[in-house]
Amino acid sequence: MALSGFFMRVEVAALAAVLSLGFAASRAQGAGEKPVAGEICATRAEAPEAAGALPESSAEASAEAPSGTEEAEAAGAPRSFTLIIHHTELEQVEFETRAGDELIFRNTGDIAHNLYLTYEDGTVETLHTQPPGTEKRTILKASGRVLVRCWIHPIIRLELDVAAAE
Amino acid sequence: MDRRLPMIALGFAALLLGLGARAEEPAAPIAPPQGEELEKLKAAFRRPEAPPPAPKRNPPTPEKIALGETLFFDPRLSRDQAQSCASCHDPDRRWSDGLARASGFQGERLPRRTPGLMNAAWGLAFQWDGRAETLEAQARMPITAPNEMNMDMTLLTERLRAVAGYAPLFEAAFGPAPEDGALIDETRILDALASFQRSLVSERAPFDAWIEGEEEAIGPEARRGFALFAGPARCSACHSGWRFTDDSFHDIGLKLDPEAAEPDLGRGAFVPPEVVGLRHAFKTPSLRDLAPEGFHMHDGSLRGIAAVIDHYVEGGEKRESLSFEMRPVPLAAQERADLVAFLESLAAPEAPRAPPPIP
């Protein structure tokens, strides 16, 4: 066996770091290049992330909006937010979301998750099993309190205050 | 070409190496982590120094804990006055009963095994399926379950009020009766039981001494077992932290009971039916203070730690709900023995405990 799970954890974390750096570098040099295909890279490059609203680990990469999403800069247009789940920690971020915005959950740890969103009216949306190194996306469907939790790991919990679409 | 490609290549190399870890080939003898790496790993399993946490609403006091202990050992809590909490959660059996499955009201055989209660203060969900969010809420369940103590909370309150010896214990724990309430009521009973259970904390195990730097506190087998546990065997993907649990729910692929009328869905009974991954999922138990030759799992279906290890080597039944973290863990005989030695090092010597006087 080449690597143990223990080392794998480190690898995966390192991988995420390497990728963020790679992207930060590439975007700084000129956004819009076709990304090299790859599980994490591809999804990452496709993510139309809004400027300035992203959590620390992806802030660098999103300093510039990727090409093709300039229209997303327009006031009131839906935006996209990336949240990092590492092991059983879901990044606690403070940003203002509106109905219609996209949430991207990126699993950078080494265990699978099964996130779900509960809207104020009780509607539950399940995002299903999310293996390490993958992303899940969803569009915020309604305004009000939205609770993000994991069916597997009850410790994971994030509350969002979602404003009405503009 | 920009600077990105080498980065991505590096990323891919890491990814490939990572995937390599999933290959199902026998684990080569591992070199246990050393130096700084080992220290970091040890820190993830170090016991907390702070006392057991408690909800703000119900802070523990010595008097409340003493009252809770008395209630815990009092058979009046069951309708036929035959069973106390301690009948099933016996301090001489690591707060369990030594049975594969619990024996309930008038000997009814229950579908699940009695878990131990150590370190419950830190727990995030209680019962094998996590249906109780707090120890206060949990305590009501066995008292009122028809197949357990089969009691009624009103009847219990009346029964305890009639015992002269309880009044001073309740008064010491909670103060005199409030103007709009009674000295002995349901909330106080449950609060005292919860407070007592929060006081049950594992004694220091040989493993703890090793974590704190006593190199010889555990033998080389247990040390290798720890490296396996937190490394290639990936046990710590679920059995994480000093209590060796993630307080989460997983289907580890145990055989479904062929005699049960309905298979036990575990956590799956409390989530929407489309959440397939939670079917037959149960709470990850702590691995401290296990009885080496005892029954294990929610259904007591495996006896002895060695049988548990065999289960993980095989990887469990392949079904849709099988946890993503479950995959066969090929282990040589010596590695299995190492894991067993490690798990044994998590058991503290049993501390004898005399039951309290019952008023």
Ligand SMILES: [Cu+2]
């Ligand atoms: Cu999770």
